[in-house]
Amino acid sequence: MFGDDWLWMAVQWSPPYGERAGFDTSTTVMLLVTALVKAAFLWLILRAPLPGPLDRRARALRRLLYLAVAYALVLWYPIGLLPDAVDTASQLALWAAIDVLYLLVIRWRSRVLRAAAAALFAVELAGVADQLLDDLNLRQVHWGEVVGLGWMVGGAAATVLTVVGQWRDGRWSRGTLVAGWASLGVYALVITLNLLAGHLFSGGPAVSVIMDAAGLVTTVWLAATARELPTENSVPDLPPARLRAIRVAVATVTVLPIIAMIHPEQAARLTYTGWSTDCYDRPSFGDLKPAQRDAVFLCVARGMDGGGPPMFPESMSDQAILAYGRALCRAKDRDEQEAILTRAGSARPSWGVNPWDLVYVCPEIIGATHPELLRSAEETQAANDAYIAEENAKCRDPWPRTKGVVQATAKYFLFVDGDPGYLVHDPGDQAAEEEADKLYSGDGLVTVGRNSALVGHIEDVSDLCLTVKAFRTAPPRRTAGWQQVEEVPIVSRTGRLTVPEMGEDEVGAGAPMPNLAIKGKGRYRLRVYVRIDDGGEEQHLVVVFPGASRKKLTLKP
Structure with missing residues (x-):
């Protein structure tokens, strides 16, 4: 047996990092499937360029695209050992040249389309330049999160226009165009995995392996673009049945590992948390947005005020706590509340639950008998002031x-x-x-x-x-x-x-x-x-x- 390190190197094409106690069966199967997918991508990348005459600009574009492919496959590792500024500067120079040659080599057949592509290329390069300033510890332009998101959207839009330009040009095959559109999906996949990695995935190398394999789709597109640059060759499209089979296989291999790593509902944890509210300073119901109310109830249910045990077991999922909370709202009396808490495994079922705690999960029920609990802090203060003034007047x-x-x-x-x-x-x-x-x-x-x-x-x-x-x-x-x-x-x-x-x-x-x-x-x-x-x-x-x-x-x- 070669061991986990050898399996990791065979799939990721890089030395192992960190300490791992060993892969479980599901992770090993995922790595083996990913290895087959990456092998298929590698075969597509390493196909020989099509013969045919190239002018000076097209020849330069082919060489730069193959340089970008080489960086994505192997050069990233040795360059990663250098300072970050070297890596970012090389990427800025490489892609600035590629973008200029894209504008000159691709037959856009529309001045407006070419101008729009040039503007989006400039936006994309501006984001890389800003990162270079950060790597050099120079003064950055503080664009804010909105502009940062705009750079990401601009990069995706630049990909869209490039594929559209290739389609209008006519020299690139349908397979290359499909790879270009698929590379656009990589943007969405990377963003989704980054946002959901802490909530939906159970740790381990799953996220990095999936993202690494998905990133090869863009590399396949770049290699195919360089391969089919000669203008005298017309690449025949694959038969429709074969294209459908390839699409189904790629979609299956991409989606199934993600589905396999998602927790079942009964094991869900921390889908709702108290991060959006302060668990030590409970806000009034009327001051909360609907999306924040469940989080406040979870603060209450998981809290240990006065040193006592929490309302529900620590191992219970957030969804289950919210479901029990709504069941407690419908309880007719304290005895029924105690029965529900006992069924939930609470360490303090005899305490019951007060209306001012339950109002966050069922305001329509609690508000019918305790309308004062639906007020905001300002409304509560105004009501208290009016009550005190009325009492003083007596x-x-x-x-x-x-x-x-x-x-x-x-x-x-x-x-x-x-x-x-x-x-x-x-x-x-x-x-x-x-x-x-x-x-x-x-x-x-x-x-x-x-x-x-x-x-x-x-x-x-x-x-x-x-x-x-x-x-x-x-x-x-x-x-x-x-x-x-x-x-x-x-x-x-x-x-x-x-x-x-x-x-x-x-x-x-x-x-x-x-x-x-x-x-x-x-x-x-x-x-x-x-x-x-x-x-x-x-x-x-x-x-x-x-x-x-x-x-x-x-x-x-």
Whole structure:
């Protein structure tokens, strides 16, 4: 046995590269079939040139075309050992000469066609020249991706016009024209394989072998063009039956290896990924294009938030996850969701799946019961702002005739479960921030430290109406109508005392809160009034005024 390296050299006509653990059976069969195809192409390339007189230009074109053929077969390897700039410069010179001779030798029979071919040849050579600038580390013209794509399309269009010119000339056989059209397909094949190699193919040498064999089609066309240049020879076309047989054989050999390397659907992985969206910052449904929604759901399904296991097994294909996601959308209750997740092999079937996760795969179902989940981030923010403004408008100043130096009335939003209350603190005092952590274990309506105070609530509520007022002197006590009134000392080290405003965690006052330390740094008294009104709403009045007393007073139990 000669081994894998010998097989590789026999098929690729070049020394092996890299480390390989050995070819499997399918790869070996593919290499053997490719060897037969390349042998047939080589036979077509090495056929002797047709005899006949050639003028000086046609003779030069034949020699340059055979030089291009020699480069494609063997010269590419030794030239590849030289700097990239040498390779690119030689290609630029070679193809500039070939393109000029194409314009002079081919009988285009149309000035417009010849001019169009000249323009496309120039575009093609411009792309090679730009690559040469890059290889020489010189300043490139930054054309952008659109122009780069234009160069590729221009190269394909130049091939089309060259084949059309050969057809109008009349000296080239149908087989040569077919090879020219087939070389155009090589452009599409190379681009397709480059784009899909990471998604559809299972690794190994398959892609490089297929692309190398397909590239010989262009070499066959160049060799046939050089072979049939004499004007006095008319090459007879092959019989139609033989032409059909050749076409079927070439199409079969080209397509079957590609089909054989495609993964089956059940093994598909990463067809959809989170690359187009940020898995760590989930976008709102309304901000996503339809093509991005599946990717976000896969981020959720494959994520391990909080250190828990993912929703589905890691080995499950993306298509299967999306299918299970849509099945979960149709589940009637949590128990049915658990059954579906169990069937899918989930490590956490009892967790179920929330509507805000499923909306990405079935918005028409989730949106019917949770229309708010279909909003964009801007729409959500506008809805939240409108809701907060509406809630703030429900709160009234309990002391409307007693104006403070500064004051504000707003809805204060608490955590739904077990929120102990809100702080009156100095936000610029680090010591007050550290002290605030200790206040949550206190008892009573107001738990006070030196620089901050925690105000509790008398009912189990998720929000309350809060009014804050600051005075230069102590206002009347006015305890009538209130259920609890307490007064405590508090200190401001930086000249600020305030109540937290609502932030990203959706806890805090729904409107800007003023600085209640109206005399700057120093000691103040904090008085808190609490009651439940006739509508069941809890109301708080926070009053702050300068005062040196350190006593804690319960003005109304």
